[in-house]
Amino acid sequence: MSLRNLLLKTALLFMALNLVFAALDPLPFLGRLSLYNVLWPGRIRLPYGDNPDRAYNLSLFNLEAMFASHAVTRPKTPDEYRVLLLGDSSTWGFRLHPAETLAAQINAQNYVAPDGRRIVAYNLGYPIMSLTKDLLILSRLQAYRPDLIVWLVTLESFPYDKQLFPPLLQHNSPSLQSLITNYQLHLDPSDPQFIHESFFDKTLIGQRRALADLLRLQLYGVMWAATGIDQDIPTTFTPRAEDLSADLAFHNLQPPRLTANDLAFDILDAGAQIAGDTPLLLINEPMFVSTGKNSDIRYNAFYPRWAYDDYHALFADHAQARGWHYLDLWRALPDTEYTDSAVHYTPFGAQLLAKKVGEAIVKLAK
Amino acid sequence: MTLGGLLLFGVVAISLGLWFPQRWRVSALAAVSTLALFALQPTVPIRHWDFWLPTLTLALTVCVWAAIRPLRPEPLRISPLAVSLFIFTFFILTLPRYLGPLCCLTRSRPPDIWFVALALIAIAALAYGLTRLNASPRALWVVLLLLLALFIVWKVEPLARGISAGLRALAGQDPSLAAASELRWLGFSYVAFRLLHTVRDRMTGKLPALTLTEFITYVIFFPTLTAGPIDRADRFIKDLRQSYALSAFTARDGGQRLALGLFKKFVLADSLAFFALNGVNATQATSPLWLWILLYAYAFRLYFDFSGYTDIALGLGQWLGFKLPENFDRPYLKPNLTAFWNSWHITLAQWFRAYFFNPFTRALRNSPRELPPALIIFLTQFSTMLLIGLWHSVTWNFVIWGAWHGVGLFIHNRYLDFMRPRLPLFDSRPRLKQAAHILGVLLTFHYVTLGWVWFALPDVTLAAKTFIRLWGI
Numbered sequence: 042m043s044l045r046n047l048l049l050k051t052a053l054l055f056m057a058l059n060l061v062f063a064a065l066d067p068l069p070f071l072g073r074l075s076l077y078n079v080l081w082p083g084r085i086r087l088p089y090g091d092n093p094d095r096a097y098n099l100s101l102f103n104l105e106a107m108f109a110s111h112a113v114t115r116p117k118t119p120d121e122y123r124v125l126l127l128g129d130s131s132t133w134g135f136r137l138h139p140a141e142t143l144a145a146q147i148n149a150q151n152y153v154a155p156d157g158r159r160i161v162a163y164n165l166g167y168p169i170m171s172l173t174k175d176l177l178i179l180s181r182l183q184a185y186r187p188d189l190i191v192w193l194v195t196l197e198s199f200p201y202d203k204q205l206f207p208p209l210l211q212h213n214s215p216s217l218q219s220l221i222t223n224y225q226l227h228l229d230p231s232d233p234q235f236i237h238e239s240f241f242d243k244t245l246i247g248q249r250r251a252l253a254d255l256l257r258l259q260l261y262g263v264m265w266a267a268t269g270i271d272q273d274i275p276t277t278f279t280p281r282a283e284d285l286s287a288d289l290a291f292h293n294l295q296p297p298r299l300t301a302n303d304l305a306f307d308i309l310d311a312g313a314q315i316a317g318d319t320p321l322l323l324i325n326e327p328m329f330v331s332t333g334k335n336s337d338i339r340y341n342a343f344y345p346r347w348a349y350d351d352y353h354a355l356f357a358d359h360a361q362a363r364g365w366h367y368l369d370l371w372r373a374l375p376d377t378e379y380t381d382s383a384v385h386y387t388p389f390g391a392q393l394l395a396k397k398v399g400e401a402i403v404k405l406a407k
Numbered sequence: 408m409t410l411g412g413l414l415l416f417g418v419v420a421i422s423l424g425l426w427f428p429q430r431w432r433v434s435a436l437a438a439v440s441t442l443a444l445f446a447l448q449p450t451v452p453i454r455h456w457d458f459w460l461p462t463l464t465l466a467l468t469v470c471v472w473a474a475i476r477p478l479r480p481e482p483l484r485i486s487p488l489a490v491s492l493f494i495f496t497f498f499i500l501t502l503p504r505y506l507g508p509l510c511c512l513t514r515s516r517p518p519d520i521w522f523v524a525l526a527l528i529a530i531a532a533l534a535y536g537l538t539r540l541n542a543s544p545r546a547l548w549v550v551l552l553l554l555l556a557l558f559i560v561w562k563v564e565p566l567a568r569g570i571s572a573g574l575r576a577l578a579g580q581d582p583s584l585a586a587a588s589e590l591r592w593l594g595f596s597y598v599a600f601r602l603l604h605t606v607r608d609r610m611t612g613k614l615p616a617l618t619l620t621e622f623i624t625y626v627i628f629f630p631t632l633t634a635g636p637i638d639r640a641d642r643f644i645k646d647l648r649q650s651y652a653l654s655a656f657t658a659r660d661g662g663q664r665l666a667l668g669l670f671k672k673f674v675l676a677d678s679l680a681f682f683a684l685n686g687v688n689a690t691q692a693t694s695p696l697w698l699w700i701l702l703y704a705y706a707f708r709l710y711f712d713f714s715g716y717t718d719i720a721l722g723l724g725q726w727l728g729f730k731l732p733e734n735f736d737r738p739y740l741k742p743n744l745t746a747f748w749n750s751w752h753i754t755l756a757q758w759f760r761a762y763f764f765n766p767f768t769r770a771l772r773n774s775p776r777e778l779p780p781a782l783i784i785f786l787t788q789f790s791t792m793l794l795i796g797l798w799h800s801v802t803w804n805f806v807i808w809g810a811w812h813g814v815g816l817f818i819h820n821r822y823l824d825f826m827r828p829r830l831p832l833f834d835s836r837p838r839l840k841q842a843a844h845i846l847g848v849l850l851t852f853h854y855v856t857l858g859w860v861w862f863a864l865p866d867v868t869l870a871a872k873t874f875i876r877l878w879g880i
Contacts, residue, residue: 044425044655047662095687260681263704264688267697 072105132166424653661725668718742847
């Protein structure tokens with residue numbers, strides 16, 4: 042074989058491989074292949090990490106891979122009452138070790154359903170404040186046979202301008218677009234923020250980062266199993282702000298009133314529809330209330346008082362009108378139990394919250 | 408080295424093999440190797456030192472050549488072509504300062520061209536001065552000792568930190584921030600050993616006559632810059648001088664070796680790196696079993712990384728017409744520690760054997776005070792392994808690692824002595840022989856792997872704690 046033929050054949054083979062890969066689009070299938078729950082234990086929260094080398098965890102966009110790495114994919118045992126927890130970074134457990142998160146603290150209470158089944162909570166929170174993100178995760182939960190879905194939310198997840206910005210959503214545009222269309226959400230299915238992959242993006246070269254992420258997720262599994270670490274938690278942090286700015290605006294909304302149309306209640310409605318026969322418990326999650334400078338006009342760095350008060354009332358009315366199971370826990374924790382943000386709590390805070398949520402779960406399990 | 412950089416090297420190697428006329432081959436290799444020396448140099452936080460360190464490598468190379476240049480049958484003269492090429496390459500390297508970034512020739516903005524010109528004049532003057540010494544034995548000893556001193560200074564942490572502080576002060580940077588680790592001198596361990604080898608061989612008359620361009624090519628041959636192997640000049644020069652054109656057969660063979668190396672390095676080693684033992688995860692592992700898994704991962708990661716780089720160097724070398732020496736021969740499958748050291752970093756072990764172990768053994772055997780053979784074996788093996796440890800870095804961890812292997816080799820030597828009369832027993836019982844072989848492989852692998860604890864971890868206390876934790880204590 043001449044050198045020219047050798048190089049030509051190599052180039053052709055490489056090109057063919059890329060074309061076949063683009064045509065088959067095997068990433069969702071590859072995402073489902075996981076060593077978690079087989080060789081090493083499933084993760085107790087969805088993969089997310091800003092500092093992979095220290096957290097043995099990473100952020101990726103392949104939802105199949107994210108779920109396949111989670112302990113929730115373990116088969117459900119007959120004596121298990123399965124509770125799936127949805128929410129933002131506070132539910133996911135920012136600055137909390139795996140055993141300190143809300144789901145883990147509920148499990149530590151060893152609650153038993155009235156029919157004798159063990160109540161087992163699974164953490165399906167993800168550190169982004171967006172109801173659409175929750176809806177995307179919720180749309181996949183039926184596969185894991187939940188007995189109850191607990192959805193923890195706060196006002197920051199409601200504004201429409203928060204719904205499509207997270208990269209996780211932008212990279213899962215087909216799933217999200219079909220949710221928008223099917224449930225007639227007040228969002229634009231052709232929003233320019235959605236990422237549409239070209240044919241080249243789907244080739245082996247175009248998907249090299251996504252493939253590397255899949256491999257890295259599996260490899261970090263060894264360290265997750267060896268150390269039980271899935272988050273880099275620095276010992277020092279800047280505490281949530283006590284003194285606040287005199288800003289009255291909330292996102293692009295101005296006082297004096299917040300209306301139901303300003304907030305994405307339609308996404309909650311869609312979530313309730315998707316949950317179907319599975320009971321859904323909606324929780325207005327706890328938040329820090331400042332007593333510092335400008336605390337007369339703001340509750341905390343997130344919320345001006347007028348906006349939160351209106352949301353609070355609107356949410357309660359909406360839940361009551363639809364007959365939802367609704368738990369208002371906005372002042373459930375002492376203000377000393379918040380860490381670096383008005384919604385991130387301490388391990389003890391998580392324990393206190395777990396008791397309240399656990400009791401509500403037991404009531405609903407009747 | 409990044410995958411992109413290696414692919415670029417591949418393209419360069421093929422181009423040189425295919426299109427460069429024979430008479431330009433050595434010059435082209437010297438020029439490409441010089442450019443690679445600068446391009447591969449890691450970033451150094453001290454201003455301009457990612458430029459000056461490769462320059463220093465070249466300066467050392469030129470000066471050593473000047474000191475050892477052959478005088479018979481007539482003094483080898485410096486070719487004007489070599490000098491022009493040298494100056495032109497430097498000119499190219501300083502261009503990014505004036506033209507903006509030229510791809511990846513230098514890590515940071517090069518120094519002013521006048522400083523570079525001054526440096527070149529200084530190198531030329533020094534080299535000229537060294538040629539006047541006419542390679543006298545005393546001058547060669549001085550060069551040898553200076554090289555050794557520089558090597559030691561660079562490897563001893565407090566001394567390297569002192570140099571770093573001095574360089575920072577010179578560059579107008581804060582000396583209190585100096586750290587030994589910031590003086591990352593690309594391939595210096597290999598370059599220094601090649602230079603030491605040529606000086607020593609010149610003393611014993613074994614070194615062939617090399618032109619300056621040939622000598623530069625030998626010392627900084629770009630495929631072997633980052634991770635060896637440490638080739639011998641007499642062997643290298645035969646390949647360099649042979650007539651060569653890249654054939655399909657060589658392209659395929661070299662390509663296979665290169666692909667194997669890329670797979671070992673970028674797939675296996677880099678994957679194992681995710682959970683290989685290190686200073687952080689050694690304290691985080693929740694059980695001794697996991698600690699063993701991390702240690703095994705480190706052992707294989709080290710092997711695949713290093714042997715992967717060697718395969719890459721050998722593959723690129725093949726494309727350029729060189730049959731570089733092998734550095735690994737399935738070391739973890741060897742039944743004893745002696746066989747392991749004949750198959751792990753072979754060229755380094757051979758270097759120490761040739762320039763330290765053999766002369767030291769001869770010296771002890773010929774010493775007026777008769778020493779017991781076992782003591783001679785212990786002293787020579789122990790000190791050789793200690794030096795191999797220190798070659799990596801002068802820290803207590805590497806002293807312990809070297810001692811671990813020195814003791815292991817001595818124990819194996821004594822065991823072999825004990826077993827020699829009993830070996831025929833095994834010949835008549837093949838199954839027993841096979842079982843002993845398997846046991847030997849497992850024992851050797853685990854002995855070597857336990858030694859890596861000292862190699863992998865940054866300080867003695869942590870390494871000792873980890874070593875103890877491995878046994879569940």
